[in-house]
Amino acid sequence: MATLHNAAAEGVLRQVDYWWTVFKRTWRGSVISSFVAPLFYVVGMGVLLGGFVSAAPAELEGATSYLAFLVPGLVAAHAMQLAVGETTYPVMGAIKWHRSYHAQMATPLRVCDIVNAHLVFVALRIASACAVFLLVLAPFGVFVTWWGPVLAWFGLILLGMAFATVVFGISARMTSEEGYGVIYRLGVVPLVLFSGSFFPIDNLGPVLGWVARLTPLWHGVDLTRMLCLDTVDATTALVHVLVLVVITALGWRWATRGLEQRLGS
Amino acid sequence: MTTASPISPRQALGAITLRNYTTYKRYWKLFLTGFLEPVLYLFSIGIGVGQLIESFELNGQPIPYAEFVAPGMLAASAFNGALLDSTYNVFFKLKYDKLYDQMLATPLTTADVARGEILWGQLRGASYSAAFLLVMLAMGLVHSWWAVLALPATLLIGFAFSAVFMAWTTWMKSFQDFDKITLVQLPMFLFSATFFPVEAYGDGAVRWVVEATPLYRGVVLCRELTTGEPTWASGVSVLYLLAMGLLGMVVVRRRLDTLLRT
Secondary structure (H helix, E strand, O other): HHHHHHHHHHHHHHHHHHHHHHHHHHHHHHHHOOOOOOHHHHHHHHHHHHHHHHOEEEEHHHOOHHHHHHHHHHHHHHHHHHHHHHHOOHHHHHHHOOOOOHHHOOOOOOHHHHHHHHHHHHHHHHHHHHHHHHHHHHOOOOOOOOOHHHHHHHHHEEEEEEEEHHHHHHHHOOOOOOHHHHHHHHHHHHHHHOOOOOOOHHHHHHHHHHHHOOOOOHHHHHHHHHHHHHOHHHHHHHHHHHHHHHHHHHHHHHHHHHHHHHHHH | OOOOOOOOHHHHHHHHHHHHHHHHHHHHHHHHHHHHHHHHHHHHHHHHHHHHHOOOEOOOOEEEEHHHHHHHHHHHHHHHOOOOOHHHHHHHHHHOOOOHHHHOOOOOOOOHHHHHHHHHHHHHHHHHHHHHHHHHOOOOOOOOOOHHHHHHHHHHHHHHHHHHHHHHOOOOOHHHHHHHHHHHHHHHHOOOOOOOOHHHHHOOOOHHHOOOOOHHHHHHHHHHHHOOOOOOOHHHHHHHEEEEEHHHHHHHHHHHHHOOOO
C-alpha cells in the first residue's frame, strides 16, 4: 500500500510544477478577474446597495448588515467560478489545442496522475484566491470570530473541488468548446444569482427555495455564511460538508474515467 | 483612384449583414441563452434582493425596487452586448480570422466594414432589448407609453459603446489586454446607478464623475422612459451618446485604414 501511495504522490508532484510554471507566467491576467472584480462587487452591492437595505438580522439569516450577509455568499460563488474557470477552457486546451495531456502521457505518468495534478493546482488557486479575499474583507468588520473565516476557508476549498472535479469530467468528454457558453449561462450564472449568495433563498418562495437547497453551491454558501456569522448549526454544517465530499468523490471518479476514455482511445 | 466603387454603401451593408447572419446561425443556442442573462439578473436582484429594500424615491415618488432596477438592467444589457460584440469578436476577426483583410480584397471599404459590424451588433442587441421590454411588461414593471422609446434608447447605447469599444479594440495586441476592458466594464456596470440611486454617492465630486459617464446617461435615459418621466436631461443623454458613437465611428474607420491598408 505504501508504495502505491508514494507512486501517486510522486506522479502528482512531478506534474504540479507544470501548472505552477504556467501560472507563474500568466498570473497577472488573473489578478483582475480573481481579485479586483469581486472587490468591485463587495463595494457596489455590499456597501452601496447595502446602504439601502433596512432588513432585520432575522431576515438576513442572522447577519447584522447586508454587507455581512453578502460577503460569505460572494466568496463562495467566487470559489465556484474559479473552479469552473480552471476546469473548462484549460482542460479543453490540454486535450485538444496544445495537447499537453498527450505529451504528459508519453512520460511514465498515468492518467490519474494527470487528473490529480491538475486538480491539486486548481485547489491551490482556489485556496490562495479565497485566502486573499477573506483577508482583505476582515477590516470591513464582517466576521464575528477569527476562527469562523479560517474554517470557512477549508469549506471553500471543498466547495471549489466539488465543482472542479465534476466540470473536469464534463470537459474530458466534450468535443467542442461551444458548450461552455451554455454551461456558463444556464449553469454558472443562475447558480450565482439564485443559490443564496445575494439574498436569502427563503425569498424565492417555498418551491424554488427547495430547488435552491438542492444545488451544491447553496451548501457551500450556507456553510461559509454560518461560519463567518458564527451561527453554526452542527447538523446542518455536517450535512453540507457531507454533500460536498460525496460530490467531490464522485466527481473525481467521473473526471478520471472521462480522461482515461479520452486519452486511451 | 476616382473610379466609382462597384457597390453602393447600402449594398455593402446588406452583404456584410448576410454574411454575419449565415455564420451566426450555427450559434443560435448562444444567441437564445444570451437573452436569458439580464432576465435572470432582474429576477435575482430585482425580486430577491428587492424584498430586502423598502422602496426608492424617484422624482419625489416612491417606486418599488424591481421597477427601479429593471431599466438599469435593460441599459446594462445593451451595454454588455455591444461590448462583447465589438471587442472579443472584432479582435478575433481582426487578428486571427483575418476576416477584414479578406473583406477588403473585395470592393468593400473600411467604412463599410465598420458600419457592417456595428449594424450587426445593433440587430442582435435590439432583439434582446425588445424581448427584455416584453418581460418587463409581463411583470407589470411598465406603466407608460414612453417605454416604447426605450427600445431606440438601447440602440443608441449599443451604438455609442460599439463604436468606441471597437475603436479601442484596434489598439489591442493580445488577449491579456482584455483585462483593461474588464476594468472599465465592471465598475460601469455596478456603479452607474444601475442597482441603486446616484444619491448613494452624496453630493461630492464622485457623483459628478458618475453622472458624466456614458452608461449612467444610458441607464437614466431608459429609466426616465420606462417610468414615463422624460426630462431635458434625457435630451442631454441622447446627444451625449450620439456624439460618442459618431466620434467612435470616425476613429474606427481611420484605424482600420491604417491597420489594413498598409
